[in-house]
Amino acid sequence: MGLDPGLRRLALGTLLAAYQGPVPPDWAVDLLAEGLAGHTLFGTNIHDPAQVAAGTAALRAGRPDVIIAIDEEGGDVTRLAHATGSPYPGNAALGAVDDVVLTRQVYAAIGAELAALGITVDLAPTVDVNTADENPVIGTRSFGADPARVAAHSAAAVAGLQSAGVAACAKHFPGHGATVADSHHELPTVDVPPALLRQRDLPPFAAVVDAGVRAVMTAHIRVPALTGDGPATFSRAVLVDLLRREYGFTGTVITDALEMKGAALAAGGVGPAAVRALAAGADLLCIGAKVDADLVERVATEIVEALTAGRLDRGRVEEAAGRATDLATWTSAPGMPKPGVDGLGYAAALRAxxxxxxxxxxxxxxxxxxxxxxxxxxxxxxxxxxxxxxxxxxxxxxxxxxxxxxxxxxxxxxxxxxxxxxxxxxxxxxxxxxxxxxxxxxxxxxxxxxxxxxxxxxxxxxxxxxxxxxxxxxxxxxxxxxx
Missing domain, CATH: 3.40.50 (Rossmann fold)
Structure with missing residues (x-):
């Protein structure tokens, strides 16, 4: 017996998939027509600007309000310039310069480039406060070790991106900067009281919420006082009580990739991780980079089965899909991207x-x-x-x-x-x-x-x-x- 079509469409509306290669395969477009929220682009999808623009246009043929996301942080994390390296410095360099006008300009230029290619959501900026020198996964992706400086530049980055009509996604809530482990490989633990998080890690998130950030990404980190034995991605105390109720965030909560060990190992697979993230308050589930049609269907099936069995509340999933739609609607608003400033990134890097x-x-x-x-x-x-x-x-x-x-x-x-x-x-x-x-x-x-x-x-x-x-x-x- 097949899945209930209505529930399958509802489940697909919470999923952010991905595909391999420069041309979207038929399944990637077909699933969009069947309700899939969108796709994330990675380096394997990027050859040249004309090819990227053609690919995003093909995705829109499947769903006009498709969410097309990318990790384009500038600096050390770039997808558009993965073959050569980014023409922009990353957050650590911008934090060293400490000119929030420059930070806004750099992110506005990145946003204009993304908008011109048909990309609607940038999974940036990284707003983690890098307080651990030995942090293996944040480091130069952070604006620095001072919460106030990171907060100011995080807000400027969000304003710059969103001025170009590209939704910003601040990450990784509630803060990945104090970890000395990489959540791609394991579940890092930050064993501190919530009061220290509020003082050290959370000010940048408060700043981006005030700046109107459209999305926030969860962290696959364990904060025992809040999350127990699991990651923040599966914690209602983090995603609802802290992010929404205390900090007043009303946008879309996007998970970090559920294929990462910090989530998949904790849940017993990507499908169970998706169910737990939705139940905790996440809205848009980033499955990962290595995705095919079978994986998307398995995750959707897991969600539908949890709904049918009463392990997942339908109202919660409808709320999540609605927030994903809100994000897509905001990014599809008409507007002409502003051209970037020639040499802006190189001049900024020199100042750093x-x-x-x-x-x-x-x-x-x-x-x-x-x-x-x-x-x-x-x-x-x-x-x-x-x-x-x-x-x-x-x-x-x-x-x-x-x-x-x-x-x-x-x-x-x-x-x-x-x-x-x-x-x-x-x-x-x-x-x-x-x-x-x-x-x-x-x-x-x-x-x-x-x-x-x-x-x-x-x-x-x-x-x-x-x-x-x-x-x-x-x-x-x-x-x-x-x-």
């Missing part, structure tokens, strides 16, 4: 660079880029100084496998510029820097989150607050080695 020490007269250094793994959120996006160098020679190395003496011989009488991301966390990274700096002029370029670590003996320590294409160009300019 901080130099401790002396970088004068480097005279064609040996540039050594140290390998660093990317997070799932970042993906394998090119980074570094390589595309921006003039006459400087560049080599790639693995910190823990590199002989300092071999680099000294290769450099000869040239200074060495060591480029890394979270260099102090790389196995053998600090040891390599210190060994080289003991006998050779060394400049360190940190393109990750610049924590407390500083190398001993280095001639200079340069912080870019991100590893986007714009950040790389800015670093090369400051060092005087740009092409």
């Amino acid at each position: 660079v901080r130099v401790e020490g002396d970088v004068a007269e480097l005279a064609k250094p040996l540039v050594v880029q140290l390998h660093a793994d990317s997070t799932i959120a970042e993906g394998r996006v090119p980074w570094g100084l390589g595309p921006h160098l003039a006459d400087a020679e560049e080599v790639r190395a693995v910190a823990g496998e590199t002989d300092p003496e071999a680099l000294r011989r290769l450099a000869g009488d040239r200074p060495i510029v060591l480029v890394g991301r979270h260099l102090h966390r790389l196995p053998g990274g600090p040891e390599l820097v210190d060994a080289l700096a003991a006998t050779h002029p060394v400049i360190v370029v940190e393109m990750g989150w610049p924590g407390r670590w500083r190398p001993t003996g280095a001639r200079a320590f340069v912080s870019t607050y991100g590893a986007s294409h714009a950040n790389g160009r800015a670093a090369a300019q400051v060092l005087g080695i740009a092409g």
Whole structure:
């Protein structure tokens, strides 16, 4: 016996799916006509602007008010520029500059680009306060470690995006900045009292609610005092009592990807996770990146079966689907996107660079880029100084496998510029820097989150607050080695 068509359509109206490749497959369009709320675009869906625009137009043929979402944060998390790196600096760089007018301008430019391509929801900005230097998943995606500064820039980012007619989605509620684990791989725990959350993590969310943010994304993190043993995504105390009642949010609550281990493992699969998230107060369920028609149908079936069995209240699911529709209606309002400002991102990245020490007269250094793994959120996006160098020679190395003496011989009488991301966390990274700096002029370029670590003996320590294409160009300019 098949699913009740009305309940299936209702369930589909709460789901944000995805598909592989540059052209939407038939099933992705057909499901939209049958009630699916929308799709999220990832790097595999992006080849060039004309192709993206054609893809979003094809999706609209299935449902005119389709939600088309993307993770376009600028900086280290980009989908549109995944092949080259973003032309915009990310939040950490904007926070370092600390010019809220600039932050609004950058996000307005990103929003204009998205609107021109037919994308309606940006799963940004990240408004987490990065209070843990060792945070493996937020870091440079955050405006900083000060709640007031993060709040001000978060509100500016939301205003910029939404001025272009693209809905902003602030993330990750109630705050992922104090974690030292990645919720893509496990369920992180933030074991603090709610009072500390209100003081440290929640001010940016209050600011974006006041700024009229259209959506908020849940965090797959455990806050025992509020969520018990499960993640915030499954917690009514977080999504209803805290976000809606205390902070007054009336927009759409979107889950982080339910395929992530922080949710799927806690629930026993994506389908059960969807049911638990809906029951807790989520409205639009991001299934994940690896989605096909069968997975969408399995999740919809799980929701329908929970409704039929009385484990899920129909009124709650109707409310969720209604909020998803409200989001789609807002983003489909007519309006012409404003063009971006040429060179805005590169100028912003240059303002963010901080130099401790002396970088004068480097005279064609040996540039050594140290390998660093990317997070799932970042993906394998090119980074570094390589595309921006003039006459400087560049080599790639693995910190823990590199002989300092071999680099000294290769450099000869040239200074060495060591480029890394979270260099102090790389196995053998600090040891390599210190060994080289003991006998050779060394400049360190940190393109990750610049924590407390500083190398001993280095001639200079340069912080870019991100590893986007714009950040790389800015670093090369400051060092005087740009092409």
